[in-house]
Amino acid sequence: xxxxxxxxxxxxxxxxxxxxxxxxxxxxxxxxVGVLPGVGPALTVAMLLPLTAKLDPTxxxxxxxxxxxxxxxxxxxxxILLNTPGESASIATALEGNRMAKAGRAGPALAxxxxxxxxxxxxxxxxxxxxxxxxxxxxxxxxxxxxxxLMIFAFVTVAAVLGSSTVRGLTSLFLGLLLGLAGIDxxxxxxxxxxxxxxxxxxxxxxxxxxGLFAVGEALHVAAYRSRLAETLEAVRGRATMSRADxxxxxxxxxxxxxxxxxxxxxxxxxxxxxxFLSYAAEKxxxxxxxxxxxxxxxxxxxxxxxxxxxxxxVLVPLLTLGIPTSATAAIxxxxxxxxxxxxxxxxxxxxxxxxxxxxxxxxxxNLILLILNLPLIGLWVRVLTIPRDILYAAILVFAxxxxxxxxxxxxxxxxxxxFGLLGFAMRRWDIPVGPAVIGLILGPLAETQFRRALQxxxxxxxxxxSQPIAATFLAVTALVMVAPxxxxxxxxxx
Amino acid sequence: MIKxxxxxxxxxxAISAGAALAQPSLKMMIPANPGGGWDQTGRNLAxxxxxxxxxxxxxxxxxxxxxxxxxxxxxxxASKGDPNAVMIGGMVMVGGIILGKSPVxxxxxxxxxxxxxxxxxxxxxxxxxxxxxxxxxRVFKENPGKVSWGxxxxxGTDHILAGLIARAVGVEPAxxxxxxxxxxxxxxxxxxxxxxxxxxSGIGEFAEQVKAGKMRAxxxxxPARIDNIPSLKEQGxxxxxxxxxxxxxxxxxxxxxRDGLVKLVRDATETPAWKATLxxxxxxxxxxxxxxxxxxxxxxxxxxxxxxxSLGLKK
Numbered sequence: 001x002x003x004x005x006x007x008x009x010x011x012x013x014x015x016x017x018x019x020x021x022x023x024x025x026x027x028x029x030x031x032x033v034g035v036l037p038g039v040g041p042a043l044t045v046a047m048l049l050p051l052t053a054k055l056d057p058t059x060x061x062x063x064x065x066x067x068x069x070x071x072x073x074x075x076x077x078x079x080i081l082l083n084t085p086g087e088s089a090s091i092a093t094a095l096e097g098n099r100m101a102k103a104g105r106a107g108p109a110l111a112x113x114x115x116x117x118x119x120x121x122x123x124x125x126x127x128x129x130x131x132x133x134x135x136x137x138x139x140x141x142x143x144x145x146x147x148x149x150l151m152i153f154a155f156v157t158v159a160a161v162l163g164s165s166t167v168r169g170l171t172s173l174f175l176g177l178l179l180g181l182a183g184i185d186x187x188x189x190x191x192x193x194x195x196x197x198x199x200x201x202x203x204x205x206x207x208x209x210x211x212g213l214f215a216v217g218e219a220l221h222v223a224a225y226r227s228r229l230a231e232t233l234e235a236v237r238g239r240a241t242m243s244r245a246d247x248x249x250x251x252x253x254x255x256x257x258x259x260x261x262x263x264x265x266x267x268x269x270x271x272x273x274x275x276x277f278l279s280y281a282a283e284k285x286x287x288x289x290x291x292x293x294x295x296x297x298x299x300x301x302x303x304x305x306x307x308x309x310x311x312x313x314x315v316l317v318p319l320l321t322l323g324i325p326t327s328a329t330a331a332i333x334x335x336x337x338x339x340x341x342x343x344x345x346x347x348x349x350x351x352x353x354x355x356x357x358x359x360x361x362x363x364x365x366x367n368l369i370l371l372i373l374n375l376p377l378i379g380l381w382v383r384v385l386t387i388p389r390d391i392l393y394a395a396i397l398v399f400a401x402x403x404x405x406x407x408x409x410x411x412x413x414x415x416x417x418x419x420f421g422l423l424g425f426a427m428r429r430w431d432i433p434v435g436p437a438v439i440g441l442i443l444g445p446l447a448e449t450q451f452r453r454a455l456q457x458x459x460x461x462x463x464x465x466x467s468q469p470i471a472a473t474f475l476a477v478t479a480l481v482m483v484a485p486x487x488x489x490x491x492x493x494x495x
Numbered sequence: 496m497i498k499x500x501x502x503x504x505x506x507x508x509a510i511s512a513g514a515a516l517a518q519p520s521l522k523m524m525i526p527a528n529p530g531g532g533w534d535q536t537g538r539n540l541a542x543x544x545x546x547x548x549x550x551x552x553x554x555x556x557x558x559x560x561x562x563x564x565x566x567x568x569x570x571x572x573a574s575k576g577d578p579n580a581v582m583i584g585g586m587v588m589v590g591g592i593i594l595g596k597s598p599v600x601x602x603x604x605x606x607x608x609x610x611x612x613x614x615x616x617x618x619x620x621x622x623x624x625x626x627x628x629x630x631x632x633r634v635f636k637e638n639p640g641k642v643s644w645g646x647x648x649x650x651g652t653d654h655i656l657a658g659l660i661a662r663a664v665g666v667e668p669a670x671x672x673x674x675x676x677x678x679x680x681x682x683x684x685x686x687x688x689x690x691x692x693x694x695x696s697g698i699g700e701f702a703e704q705v706k707a708g709k710m711r712a713x714x715x716x717x718p719a720r721i722d723n724i725p726s727l728k729e730q731g732x733x734x735x736x737x738x739x740x741x742x743x744x745x746x747x748x749x750x751x752x753r754d755g756l757v758k759l760v761r762d763a764t765e766t767p768a769w770k771a772t773l774x775x776x777x778x779x780x781x782x783x784x785x786x787x788x789x790x791x792x793x794x795x796x797x798x799x800x801x802x803x804x805s806l807g808l809k810k
Contacts, residue, residue, distance in 0.1 A: 143690030184568060186560025187675055188649065189595020201568035201598060202558060340555075343529040346684050351703070410573055456674045457643045457691060 006353055007129055010361030013354070019062045020369070022055065023362065026063035027369045030070020035381045036392060037078050038222065040090075041312070042328040042438065043214035044071035046207050047403050049336055057340040061359045064336065065366035068329075069121060072312060073370055076113045076305055077381050081106060081234045089308045092276040096293065096300030101234035103296045110378055111242045112250045112298055113305040118371040119251075120258040120306035124313035125363045127262050132349065135266075135321040139346035142322065144454035145464045149474035151447040154326055156478050159436050166485075168432045175423075176440020179204045186445065187452055199412035206335050208404050209441055210328065212417045213434040215400040217424020219393040224425070226389065233385055246298055253283050253302035261307035265314020267326075279307035313363070320344050320356065324443070328435040331442040520552035522574065524582040526566020528559035528677040531647065532697040535776065536610060536740045537583040540760070543769035549762055559677030562591010562648035568599045574745040578752040581607065585740035587651030589792075589799045594650025594808060601796075605744035605753050606788040608760045611778035612737040613697040614717035615656050616724065618710040620689050628713045628730045631693060632664050639670040645682045645691030649675045650803060652738040653695040656716055658806035659734045660727070668806040686710065697738055698724075699776035721777065739781060739795075741788065757784045 013019065029051070033044045048067050055063060079090040080097035093113065100109040142150070159169035182193040183203030194200040242250065257279040264275040283299040284290060293300055318324045323344035325331040337344050342352055349356055374381070404417040427434055458464040466472045523541060527533040534557065541553035558566035563584055574580035582604065592600045619625045625634065635642045639661070646653025654675070658668035674691055676682035683701070686694035687709055694701065694710070698721070704710040705724075712724045716736040719726055727734045744756045763769055764782055773780055783791055 140684065140688040143685065143688055184561045184565045184595070184597070186565065186648075186677060189561040189564055189591055189597055191598055194598075198568065198599070199572045202565050202572065343681065345681075347687075407573075412572075453674050453685075456672065459640045459672065 004129075006357045007361060009354065010357030010359075011364075013058055013358045014062055014361040014365045019059055019362070020365070022059045022063040023066045023366050023369050024373065026066020027070040027366060027373055028066075030067035031074040031077075031370070031374055031381060032070075032384060034071035034074025035077050035384050036074075036396065037082055037385065037389075038218040039396070040075055040214065041068065041071040042210060042332060042435070043218075044074070045329055045336075046210040046332050047215065047399060049207060049332065057342075057355055058358050060340060061355065062362035062365065065359065065362040066369060068312075068333075069117070069309075069363075069366045069370050070374075072309060073114060073117060073374055074381065076117070076308075077110060077378070078385065080109050080113065080301070081382065082385060089273050089276050089311070090304075091273075092280040092304035093301055093308070095280065096297050098234070099294070099296035100298065100301065101296075105296060105298075106234050108242045108246045108298060109296075109301050111375065112246060112302040114371060114375055115242075116250060116254040116257070116302045116306040117309040118367050119254045120261060120308075120310040121313055121367045122364060123255075123258045124262045124265070124310040125360060125367070128313055128316055128363075129360060131266070131317055132321055135317055136346050136349050139321050141470065142346075143468075144450040144457065145468055145471040146474070147322075147324075147450040148447055148454055149465060149471035149478075150322070150324065151443055151450065153474045153478045153481075154324065154443060155440070155447070156481055158326065158439050160481060160485075168430075169436050172427065172432050172434060173436040173440045176209075176437035176442075177444040179209065179437070180441045180444030181448075186449060197412065199410055203445075204416065204441060205407060205413065206331055206438065206442055207407060208413050208416050209420055210332055210438050211400045211404055212420025213424035213427070213437060215396055216417060216421025217428055217434065219397050219400075220421060220425040221428045222389060222393050233382075235382075242298075249287075249289075249298050250302040253279075253299040254306040256282060256286075257303040257306035258310040261310030262314040264307075265311035266317040275307040275311045276304040279303035316363075320348060321346060323348075324446075325439065328438040331438050334442060520554060520579065521550045522554050522556070522577070522580045524566050524570040524574075524580070525555055525557045526559065526563030526570070526582065526584065526588065527557065527647070528681050529557055531559075531677075531681070532613065532700050532738070532740060533563070533583045533585065533587075535699060539772040539776075540583075540610070540742070540763055540769065543766045543772065544759065544763045546768040547762065547766045549759055559681070560648070561595055561597075562651050563588040564591050564595060564597040564599060567592075567597075567601075567604070570743075571599055571603050571746055576747045577745045578748060578755065580745045581756065582743045583740065584743055585652075586738050586795065586799065587647055587653075589796050590650035590652065590655060590803060591648045592650075593796070593800050593803055594654075601743070601792060603746050605746065605748045605756075606792055607742045607744050607753065607756045607784065608764075609739055609741040609781055609783040609788050609791060610760075610764065611773065611776075612739045612781045613699060613776070613778050614715050614721065615652060615695060615736055615738060616698045616701055616705075616715045617713045618686060618694045618701050618705060619692070619713060620687055621709055621711055622689065623692075623711065625693070625713070626711075628725070628727070628732070631713055632732070634692075635661070636664060636666060639666050640672050642693065643672045643674050643691040644693055644695055645674045645676060645685050646695035647676060647682070649673065650808065651675075652697075652736065654808065655799070655802055655806070656695055656734070656736050658808055659736060659802070660732055662806065663727075663732045663734050668808065699778065702777065737779075741783075753785065760784075 029048055030044060075090055076093055079094045080101050083094050083098040097109045155173060159173040160166045182200055184191050184201050191201055260279050261275040280300055280303055283303040284293045287299050315327050315330045318326055319330045325334045404413050424434055454464050523537050525534050525537045544550045558569055570582045625631050644657045654673050657671045657673055661668040661671050682694055685691050698715060701710055705712050714727045714730055715721055715724045717726050718735055742760055744753055
């Protein structure tokens, strides 16, 4: 009940006209950037973050919630109409969504994606409201050893889940971990990997890494392989509405997907890729029209899109209560929270109750604005997609450069941006996922600090990691995740 | 309808952009994670400035760790000659620079003003078996390594206080099992969860938890009793330690630019909002500006260096 009244107070803030306006601005900008092909939510959030910096915390958070949901909505539009998923979580949507668009049913596909995202996002936000205070109570039991074990679990699952192979995932993760070491060590004050360059003493900024890997890398990739791009923009005929039959087929899928997506979001297992595919598989199995799958089944869009949004909201649970980001987007969000004076962790809900509940309330509001604003405006977003690629990516490069420079006015940041851009290009070329690198950069130093703290408290006795039940459980599960696929293969070969 | 809404949205964006250009807004580096003393100092000072309309806005950047030297490095790199950039700092940073042999230091920035001084407090979680300072001293003397002290960065005021207490009760200061956090705010969760034996930080950083009964205050480092919390001295430990905090400008400011910032900060400290903050946090105003502040910094660097040296904290 306490949470409920706190949430009501949060709504009081989020519904003020000025704040609604910021929500509107956020949704519009988020959708606009999110709709750009190849630009996923993580990049959208990274590129638009500097815009919120000058607002008061409440306005900024509300605008931010708008950007977050807008980016996801924009991404699904592009996926459906262009068949270019901006991130791995949209791949499942592309399977059926683009087929529907090809069959002239782009309107219903976009509608079920948008309304499904709204339904799933809203239910997931309710769940977040209920679950977060419970997790907070548990989180205080987490000492340095437990945090370290949990982060190791997150590392391994993220690396194993994102991308085409575990080796590729780990490669990317370790790149992030290495970059995370650069700068002054937070425990002893010693500079590491700074090579005597003063600009490197404060480490690598996550926004520079994310924008470099995602935006510059993507721009270079498009420039290099442009001739091989064979994509056609599907037209949206009529309005983005659904027939009675579409509704009847969509809503069970939305609900099932929410039930799948939210729990997956809350555990540190790489965000939304698994739940979107699980939801797709579930819908395919349960559908009364299985023959339509592969030719544009509406459940195949409704489910994954809803699962994606539910998981994206679920990711906020470990982020807000433990301060642990489990997706690339969340890693960037963590930095944003800190700029608003919010230290995610078990005490956040207590110390900054008004701001946190304001944020959660603004998630509800942002979701609603998105639905009201974007369905009628779909024609405008489609027009964004008709911008020629050359101009589009030139503009993205300019904005990426401006964004990276505006943070600290440092030429070293710019240099790093382009080096990371080249790296991002190479990683795309060899199919190495870039998400784990971003997570490694943020989570690596946190894990190191907790590791050293745990050993400091135990006076160098490493058995603390296995002698305490919570930490030991996480490490055991981690080992299982690592060994299981290999063991299963062995068994199959043997049997 | 929708077109209208969009038009309003664009207008709002344009207006806010215009306002941001017309009046200079301040960029404030807080070289600690949110929730600690520097964060409280910076954000409350900014609120005081805004309450008197001295600035149009303040943009914060929290960058914690290593006694604030990571944030200091970023501040030096990013804001050279920027008259609208400020950074919070204090005695913890002086210690952090010395202990970490930091490649950056406070002579590279422009001292604006010393703001506050705060006494330190020792706390344990409510469920701790340690009921008094005497209990703590007893277990500490039995096995110094078993008692973990959680506080801000290594070499900072919190660490120094732990060392001074150790020396006062006859334990070798270098044997203090000190666990540094990026500011008192980050330490709160570890203390409440019982993951460190005792927490050390500014009174204001633990005040709410003590008031709520979640932490028990064992002692504070002032000269006399504060809010019914006994001082170290009255419990037979001859240690008194205050923690000062101040504000700095960017490297390479002209005298006029520096004086502009001094005036801004002085005006802010005279607002009712700032005075209310001092009252609420239990901070003592120790305003000292410009050259006097620079002189004080030099002296304090020597003083803190000598303490760290004598405690053998430097490895």
